[in-house]
Amino acid sequence: MTKTKDDFGARVKELREQLHLTQESMAESLGVSFATVNRWENGWTAPSKLALRQIELLCKQHHITPVTDDRRTAK
Amino acid sequence: MTKTKDDFGARVKELREQLHLTQESMAESLGVSFATVNRWENGWTAPSKLALRQIELLCKQHHITPVTDDRRTAK
DNA sequence: TCCAGACTATAACATGTGCGATAGCGGCTG
DNA sequence: CAGCCGCTATCGCACATGTTATAGTCTGGA
Numbered sequence: 001m002t003k004t005k006d007d008f009g010a011r012v013k014e015l016r017e018q019l020h021l022t023q024e025s026m027a028e029s030l031g032v033s034f035a036t037v038n039r040w041e042n043g044w045t046a047p048s049k050l051a052l053r054q055i056e057l058l059c060k061q062h063h064i065t066p067v068t069d070d071r072r073t074a075k
Numbered sequence: 076m077t078k079t080k081d082d083f084g085a086r087v088k089e090l091r092e093q094l095h096l097t098q099e100s101m102a103e104s105l106g107v108s109f110a111t112v113n114r115w116e117n118g119w120t121a122p123s124k125l126a127l128r129q130i131e132l133l134c135k136q137h138h139i140t141p142v143t144d145d146r147r148t149a150k
Numbered sequence: 151t152c153c154a155g156a157c158t159a160t161a162a163c164a165t166g167t168g169c170g171a172t173a174g175c176g177g178c179t180g
Numbered sequence: 181c182a183g184c185c186g187c188t189a190t191c192g193c194a195c196a197t198g199t200t201a202t203a204g205t206c207t208g209g210a
Contacts, residue, residue: 022187031125033168038189045166048197050125053106097157108198120196
């Protein structure tokens with residue numbers, strides 16, 4: 001219950017807010033349920049493979065810095 | 076253990092064979108694990124929402140009749 | 151013939167997800 | 181004020197998925 005180490009949550013939340021979406025509408029555009037997005041943001045679970053794909057897709061569709069990118073601050 | 080009613084398995088298998096893919100390579104192009112594709116084909120589980128999206132996407136990418144289409148033989 | 155590799159089938163366990171429900175919060179309105 | 185509404189947080193349970201491991205089949209090569 002220590003939730004998740006990697007803060008996907010923060011990144012997902014950032015992305016969501018940049019797109020001016022509610023958890024519900026973001027969930028819909030990603031093809032997952034509202035509860036799932038909520039769990040990501042609050043660190044209870046980490047996105048599945050497929051979910052990650054969708055998230056990155058959403059990023060690219062809106063020309064936004066990759067939220068789920070590992071090699072960050074690669075300078 | 077009655078497996079699944081709807082034979083997604085057969086349809087997924089058809090699609091896979093039309094594309095000349097192994098379970099492993101199909102899994103990769105769908106963004107899921109090998110075990111998941113295998114479980115679909117053998118009827119142990121049914122694809123999730125997201126998985127269905129990917130499957131239909133794969134169909135369209137290769138201009139193949141929608142495997143996961145409900146309204147089949149619609150005339 | 152024996153063996154190795156590719157593909158498939160199945161299993162067990164941990165984790166992610168869908169769905170429904172409940173609760174809290176701020177804002178708005180009667 | 182009370183009540184509704186949009187949004188968020190959380191829970192519980194059933195089911196889907198990821199990972200790893202084992203075993204079966206088949207085919208080609210030594």
